Amino acid sequence: MSDDIKNKISELSKQLEEHNYNYYVLSNPTISDYEFDKQLEELIRLEKEYPQYLRSDSPSQRVGGQITKEFKSVKHKYPMLSLSNTYNEEDVRDFDDRIRKAGVTDHEYVCELKYDGVSISLTYRNGELIQAVTRGDGEKGDDVTANVKTIKSVPIRLRGEGFPEEFEIRGEIFMPKKEFLRINEAMRKELIEEGYDDEEIFEKQLKNPRNATSGTLKQQNSKAVAERKLDCYLYSVLGEDLPFGSHFENLMAAKEWGFKISEDTEKHDSVEGVLKYIDKWDKKRHNLNVETDGVVIKVNSYEHQRFLGFTAKSPRWAIAYKYKAQQVSTILESISYQVGRTGAITPVANLKPVQLAGTTVKRASLHNSDIIEKLDVRVGDTVFVEKGGEIIPKIISVDLSKRKNNDLFSNESEPTKYIAHCPECGTDLVRSEGEANHYCPNEMGCPPQVKGRMEHYVSRRAMNIDSLGGETIAQLYAAGLIKNIADIYELKKEELLKLERMAEKSANNLLAGIEASKQVPFERVLFAIGIRHIGETTAKKLALYFKSVDALSKAGIEQLLEVGDIGERIAKTIVDFFADEKNIEIVQRLKAHGVQFELTEDQLTNVSDKLKDKTFVVSGVFTKFSRDDIKKAIEQHGGKNSGSISGKTSYVLAGENMGPEKLKKAEKLGVPVISEDDFIKMIS
Helix, strand or coil, rough: CCCHHHHHHHHHHHHHHHHHHHHHHCCCCCCHHHHHHHHHHHHHHHHCCHHHHHCCHHHHHCCCCEEEECCCEECCCCCCCCCCCCCCCCHHHHHHHHHHHHHCCCCCCEEEECCEEEEEEEEECCCEEEEEEECCCCEEEEEHHHHHHHCCCCCCEECCCCCCEEEEEEEEEEEECCHHHHHHHHHHHHHHCCCCCCCHHHHHHHCCHHHHHHHHHHHHHHHHHHHCCCCCEEEECCCCCCCCCCCCHHHHHHHHHCCCCCCCCEECCHHHHHHHHHHHHHHHHHHHHEEEEEEEECCCCCHHHHHCEEEECECEEEEEEEECCCCEEECCCCCEEECCCCCCCEEEEEEEEEECCEEEEEEEEEEEHHHHHHHCHHHHEEEEEEECCCCCCCEEEEEEHHCCCCCCCCCCCCCCCCCCCCCCCEEEECCCCCCCCCCCCCCCHHHHHHHCCCCCHHCCCCCCCCCCCCHHHHHHHHHHHHHHCCHHHHCHHHCCCCCCCCCHHHHHHHHHHHHHHCCCCHHHHHHHHHCCCCCCHHHHHHHHHCHHHHHHHHHHHHCCCCCCCCCCCHHHHHHHHHCCCHHHHHHHHHHHHCCCCCCHHHCCCCCCCCCCCCCCECCEECCCCCCHHHHHHHHHHCEECCCCCCCCEEHHHHHHHHHHHHHHHHHHHHHEEEEEHHHHHHHC
């Protein structure tokens, strides 16, 4: 019986690795994702029942789950040197001349695309991956083996034969563009549900694939790494018993061993061939599913490489040709201004459509008045637009030589005057000291703010009225049925049925959702009513400290400053909010409709004090409980929740897709990062 199980596990492992190779290396899947998942589930089940047959190279290791508390520093056997950079044809020809003058004339070049990711060195012994180390400073790097094993294009065990007993292979780990966009879109949807506006969402999203890759590789939970679907191209084999005496031929051998070698790597026998390769990929590279920023050019023969040698910092037999950051010029046709939920004004450059890095660009953010003044950008200008791996393009400068007599504009341009009035309601804009943005103060009458506040109020993290989305709110607002959040509770079924696309079932669901929101606890109501600068964590602290909205509304600045993490700016915002009679009226109306504005007895009683004096930052997506339930459990067991990591943070509770910046900060401050299972053990 035991032999049967062992053989079944072995056969399943072989099948799954073959499917992995076909899908991730050859891009030629032979079974459906569903069938693959079923086979993997079966393997994981058998390995759990018979752990004595679990091998270190099992395909189940790619699922992740191992927690790395600290990434060990490892000295590279072969230093990972940087390459000299070059930016034009003349420099490439100079490189070729130097090689010839050194006495190497019968040489070949290998051209490889320079992928924009994280350099990695993989060590294999007897055909099995034993270590994966980042570049680090070139001399030492971090051991990220558990995380790299989750990357399905990296073989855990090699195929075929002919590979050395032990060798290193180096490459670039990267986040595919499609995966980068998928993560950001999922993040955007979640943040919209939580009530964040466009500007806040942009600040929280991943900024570019390279940084996202770096942050992902340093996740302490390898399962979170597996969720990010990183990929890897290998480009250099090192060792003492390599099968060939040249770089390109060893790469082709590595391809047979199961490594993902770029099909775009080419061998050329002249500098002219190299220059043609560079020119070809200057534009073509934007069609790839990976960010590239140049071409690496290497002398092919190892004998020639040894003869040419090294400088103190880089090899003499290789250089990196760097493409210029993608930049185009176009006309700034107009500047428009958007109003966010909080009243923040964002200027947007509307451009004459132009192709940039494989996409059509029509708009670029101008951020605020300081940026406009610094660039001295004016309507009608010819502007230079750049997209250097970021999410959205940016204007980097103005072509002043073309400012006068622009064909599109008959008069000479004048400096841009930042708007003084709200583009939606006409109210005078304000700009507080120390803030970059202008704001519209008309919170109760400015349509985008009014609708934005209502969308925030009904969002999942706030009152969670699923049936009342942004489109329905806009429809109700246009019909004059709701002008503030209190009006939501006075909607009548007969009024709703008069609206387009509002059938009886939809109306009933909407009213039922509104009624159910009356059971939402006080701390979420306090977050929902939209006091500026008051997020979920701060709302909970205020609710626990003051117990009711009546007590909070009477608090002065000094009393508010006694609450943890409440500074003068937030305290003043709270005082100003409750000093406004319109806000007091809305709160009173909500109370009259049965909305919870004080803590219940159950909420005031803790389950235990196991987490007493412990502060948690919860980040990511969890599998066993929702993030809300986890935060509630922390408080019920005497702990505190915080939205940001500091020296006072006891633990970071990390789920899948945890933000890389939070992880970096936790590592820098030495804050322990725990998993959902770790947390469950703490409170059990």
